Structure formats: C-alpha cells, structure tokens
Amino acid sequence: MPGREPARFVVDAMLGDVARWLRLLGYDTLYSRAMKDWKLVSTAEETGRILVTRDRGLYWRARKRGLRAVYVEGDSTAERLAELAARAGVRLDPDPSRSRCPECNGVLKPVRDKEKLRGRVPPGALEAYDVFYVCTRCGRVYWEGSHWRNIRRVADEAKALAERIREARGGSVARRGAER
Structure with missing residues (x-):
C-alpha cells in the first residue's frame, strides 16, 4: 500500500x-x-x-x-x-537491492565501483558481478551470487x-x- x-x-x-x-x-x-x-x-x-x-x-x-x-x-x-x-x-x-544485512540488520548500500572492493571480495566474484552491496553498519559485502x-x-x-x-x-x- x-x-x-x-x-x-x-x-x-x-x-x-x-x-x-x-x-x-x-x-x-x-x-x-x-x-x-x-x-x-x-x-x-x-x-x-x-x-x-x-x-x-x-x-x-x-x-x-x-x-x-x-x-x-x-x-x-x-x-x-x-x-x-x-x-x-x-x-x-x-531482491538484493531491498535486502538488509542478514547478520546485523544494517542497511545495504549498492557499490558499482569494483575497485573499492578489491581485496574484500573473491577475485572470481569481482569479475563475474557488476553490483555489490555493502552493509552500512558492519561493512560486510554481498552480491547476487x-x-x-x-x-x-x-x-x-x-x-x-x-x-x-x-x-x-x-x-x-x-x-x-x-x-x-
């Protein structure tokens, strides 16, 4: 509604x-x-x-x-x-764009600049996906794997x-x- x-x-x-x-x-x-x-x-x-x-x-x-x-x-x-x-x-x-962090309930923020995530995400995921989500509370990184x-x-x-x-x-x- x-x-x-x-x-x-x-x-x-x-x-x-x-x-x-x-x-x-x-x-x-x-x-x-x-x-x-x-x-x-x-x-x-x-x-x-x-x-x-x-x-x-x-x-x-x-x-x-x-x-x-x-x-x-x-x-x-x-x-x-x-x-x-x-x-x-x-x-x-x-929908990952509406999801919250499953660990801490923080709001997830989309990140499209992969360079900002180098070293925090497995190289294969960095290559395979364009959009990642970073928790604004705990900093965990998620993607639609x-x-x-x-x-x-x-x-x-x-x-x-x-x-x-x-x-x-x-x-x-x-x-x-x-x-x-």
Missing part, C-alpha cells in the same frame, strides 16, 4: 533462520539469541514491532498486552515464511504454501487479521 510503512519485526531466539530471511526480504528485524522474553515483549511494545515466536506462552503474553504477534509452527524455513506471509503480510519477493537461486526457490515454495494457508483459513490477511 502506498505510504504505508513496512512491517518491522522482533524475533525470538528459536527463529534465527526467520530473522535472517526477513532481513534478506528487506524487513527491519531485531534478533538476538540472548534477548529474554520480557525484553522481546517490551521491545515490540516500545517500537511497534511484530513479535515472531515459537513459544506459545510468549505469544499469549504479547497478545494479552495488545501487541501484534505471530506464533510460528512450521518446521522448515519455507513453512515458517509462508506463515508470516499469510498472517503478517510478509512479501516473499527477494549463485546462492540467490536457492533463495528464490525457497521463497517460491513459501509463496505456494502461504496461498494454501490463506485458502484453508477462508480469506485474506486483511479480513482475518495478521495474527494467529
């Missing part, structure tokens, strides 16, 4: 893969394996983030406080992403699963709400 801020997330320690994926998909996502439940809830409350968890008790505590929360049940990454797409409207369209085929495959699988979830629930996210 034009003018609408993209969703922002805080993710519990059991879902590190989901946090990385949300960042790859361009979502501002807080994650730390050391973040305690009370801190997850207070962070969601203070920053207006959606809490994503595999902990039923944590999910219900957040909901009782009026927070947006998604309880994720899926075992595979694709299943988990599908649940987030169906319940929180997560866009499953990976062959692993992006797998990223797109998982996203496509998640899209199909999300559609099945929506059909099974009898409607759209907008009509049924973003939370479980």
Whole structure:
C-alpha cells in the first residue's frame, strides 16, 4: 500500500533462520539469541514491532498486552515464511537491492565501483558481478551470487504454501487479521 510503512519485526531466539530471511526480504528485524522474553515483549511494545515466536506462552503474553504477534509452527524455513506471509503480510519477493544485512540488520548500500572492493571480495566474484552491496553498519559485502537461486526457490515454495494457508483459513490477511 502506498505510504504505508513496512512491517518491522522482533524475533525470538528459536527463529534465527526467520530473522535472517526477513532481513534478506528487506524487513527491519531485531534478533538476538540472548534477548529474554520480557525484553522481546517490551521491545515490540516500545517500537511497534511484530513479535515472531515459537513459544506459545510468549505469544499469549504479547497478545494479552495488545501487541501484534505471530506464533510460528512450521518446521522448515519455507513453512515458517509462508506463515508470516499469510498472517503478517510478509512479501516473499527477494531482491538484493531491498535486502538488509542478514547478520546485523544494517542497511545495504549498492557499490558499482569494483575497485573499492578489491581485496574484500573473491577475485572470481569481482569479475563475474557488476553490483555489490555493502552493509552500512558492519561493512560486510554481498552480491547476487549463485546462492540467490536457492533463495528464490525457497521463497517460491513459501509463496505456494502461504496461498494454501490463506485458502484453508477462508480469506485474506486483511479480513482475518495478521495474527494467529
């Protein structure tokens, strides 16, 4: 929707893969394996983030406080992403130009001047690719290498699963709400 801020997330320690994926998909996502439940809830409350968890008790505590929360049940990454797409409207369209750093959540800045990256990127990648992305926070360098085929495959699988979830629930996210 034009003018609408993209969703922002805080993710519990059991879902590190989901946090990385949300960042790859361009979502501002807080994650730390050391973040305690009370801190997850207070962070969601203070920053207006959606809490994503595999902990039923944590999910219900957040909901009782009026927070947006998604309880994720899926075992595979694709299943988990599908649940987030169906319940929180997560866009499953990976695009490196919109991605955030999967490690630190920093904003990625495109770099086309390969000379600036010599010594920081393998020579083969430097030759093969024209656009690189540098994290403005941690300095890591990314590019759309062959692993992006797998990223797109998982996203496509998640899209199909999300559609099945929506059909099974009898409607759209907008009509049924973003939370479980």
